[in-house]
Amino acid sequence: MTPAISNPAKPVSDVILIGAGIMSATLGVLLKALDPSLTISVFERLDAVGAESSDAWNNAGTGHSAFCELNYTPERPDGSIDINKADKIAEQFELSKQFWSTLVLEGQLPDPTAFVHTIPHMSFVWGAGNVEYLRKRHAALLYSPLFQGMEFSTDPAQIAQWIPLVMDGRDPATPVAATRMAIGTDVNFGALTRALFDYLKGQPGVEFHLGHEIEDFRQKDDGIWRLKVNYLGLDVSRIERARFVFIGAGGGSLPLLEKSGIPEANGFGGFPVSGQWLKCQNPDIIARHEAKVYGKPAVGSPPMSMPHLDTRQINGRKELLFGPYAGFSTKFLKQGSYTDLFKSIELGNIRPLLYAGARNLGLTKYLIGQVLQTPRERTAALREYYPKANPADWQLEVAGQRVQVIKKDKKEGGVLEFGTEMVTAADGSIAALLGASPGASTAVAIMLELVQKCFPARAASPEWQARFRQLVPSFGQKLADNPALAAAVRKHSRAVLRLEA
Numbered sequence: 001m002t003p004a005i006s007n008p009a010k011p012v013s014d015v016i017l018i019g020a021g022i023m024s025a026t027l028g029v030l031l032k033a034l035d036p037s038l039t040i041s042v043f044e045r046l047d048a049v050g051a052e053s054s055d056a057w058n059n060a061g062t063g064h065s066a067f068c069e070l071n072y073t074p075e076r077p078d079g080s081i082d083i084n085k086a087d088k089i090a091e092q093f094e095l096s097k098q099f100w101s102t103l104v105l106e107g108q109l110p111d112p113t114a115f116v117h118t119i120p121h122m123s124f125v126w127g128a129g130n131v132e133y134l135r136k137r138h139a140a141l142l143y144s145p146l147f148q149g150m151e152f153s154t155d156p157a158q159i160a161q162w163i164p165l166v167m168d169g170r171d172p173a174t175p176v177a178a179t180r181m182a183i184g185t186d187v188n189f190g191a192l193t194r195a196l197f198d199y200l201k202g203q204p205g206v207e208f209h210l211g212h213e214i215e216d217f218r219q220k221d222d223g224i225w226r227l228k229v230n231y232l233g234l235d236v237s238r239i240e241r242a243r244f245v246f247i248g249a250g251g252g253s254l255p256l257l258e259k260s261g262i263p264e265a266n267g268f269g270g271f272p273v274s275g276q277w278l279k280c281q282n283p284d285i286i287a288r289h290e291a292k293v294y295g296k297p298a299v300g301s302p303p304m305s306m307p308h309l310d311t312r313q314i315n316g317r318k319e320l321l322f323g324p325y326a327g328f329s330t331k332f333l334k335q336g337s338y339t340d341l342f343k344s345i346e347l348g349n350i351r352p353l354l355y356a357g358a359r360n361l362g363l364t365k366y367l368i369g370q371v372l373q374t375p376r377e378r379t380a381a382l383r384e385y386y387p388k389a390n391p392a393d394w395q396l397e398v399a400g401q402r403v404q405v406i407k408k409d410k411k412e413g414g415v416l417e418f419g420t421e422m423v424t425a426a427d428g429s430i431a432a433l434l435g436a437s438p439g440a441s442t443a444v445a446i447m448l449e450l451v452q453k454c455f456p457a458r459a460a461s462p463e464w465q466a467r468f469r470q471l472v473p474s475f476g477q478k479l480a481d482n483p484a485l486a487a488a489v490r491k492h493s494r495a496v497l498r499l500e501a
């Protein structure tokens, strides 16, 4: 244990952000836009910004809008397609685009082409049952204003024109179908995170510390949080104080939430899932693909296993990846420790962990299968999407680490969740974000909700309400119910973010 130096003369920060990923970046910029006088301190354990899950190569960079992700449109038992989740996710991404557009117009984000690009989002399936599912999905989505313009085809020639790599060498006897949404996006969340922090760091009242790890917390009777901060590499710690703390530590959020001691943290556990991609090394192949193509996950596999062949735009270069291949590691962060999972187990969450484990044996089996995959099996999976793939053109890379949320459940004992979970203290003085999906794309929607929960009086004030609407013009309205507004905000974001379609 390192001794902690306290400096009572230092003023209490209004806000401490733990972790320099996309979530803290979004919250910091949002809060500063709402009240420029707020003092904010940021602590990041690594010596770089946005280097964990938010880094471009650690996630797929899909601007999740439910255009192509089939897990957001489940088939009901009566055969109809449920588009509620798709509408919600498409709407959340529109909020992100509106917020980024305002920041560009206000000069807080410099160049949108550094982090967001247009790339068609496509779903591709084969086999009669899947073709029928995609046909019904397309018809159902066209009822929503958020999916206008989605194309559908079962014509191999048309699909080959859209995605030649996917059709080249495919058995013509197997029926295929595809949908295409021209206005999909690829987002470099790492570049965006760095741009947001570059702006934030330059603001008065903002302190920014790399190589500093939050080790522990305590809230005293005065309501102020004391955080023990370790200077990594030096045998010294200090105490920092704040009125509000955001635990935006990605996979590291769960252990910190447990240490906060707030009753709302009780019963949460985490299940780490690692990932790998095949990254294309052949520029001729990369040049021939122009889409994010999402398929159907294998029966029984978890939603994040959805295979996709993805065009990316990273640091001015066009790239191509296929994956993800799931894996298992006991680390909660890519640059974490193998003891993370074991250290997160405590009396309060052991029951939910055991119950969720027992109920998700299928997932465990799936992950074991993925971990044991041979290079030949990985190539076979790639060839389902690119039949003529040559393994020599592809290199295996490790993606980011996800920590799926396990929470206690009265009926089931414990349940495994695949979404994100915001946990806030009753007094609104601390909040944490757990989970990974749909993730970075929905950062703005999540942070708008967090601000309203944790700063309820100020969020309801006429000043903040007006500022919310300046920052996100559709704030408080539902785009899925308002075709004219949906079209208008899309047109505006497209122009400001310089999106092509």
Ligand SMILES: Cc1cc2nc3c(=O)[nH]c(=O)nc-3n(C[C@H](O)[C@H](O)[C@H](O)COP(=O)(O)OP(=O)(O)OC[C@H]3O[C@@H](n4cnc5c(N)ncnc54)[C@H](O)[C@@H]3O)c2cc1C
Binding pocket: 018, 019, 020, 021, 022, 023, 024, 043, 044, 045, 046, 049, 050, 051, 052, 053, 054, 055, 058, 059, 060, 061, 062, 063, 064, 189, 212, 213, 214, 215, 248, 249, 250, 251, 252, 253, 256, 275, 324, 333, 399, 400, 401, 402, 433, 435, 436, 437, 438, 439, 440, 441, 442
């Ligand atoms: C394989 C994969 C694919 C994905 N694909 C997509 C996608 O296509 N689209 C999408 O929108 N989302 C996607 N996501 C999800 C997305 O990457 C995450 O939701 C998002 O990056 C989380 O941001 P964050 O700021 O919460 O966490 P992070 O970016 O992980 O940042 C957390 C930071 O906290 C720091 N930290 C941790 N502990 C401490 C501590 N004790 N003290 C100080 N600092 C600490 C870490 O070092 C890290 O820098 C994907 C994720 C994965 C893993």
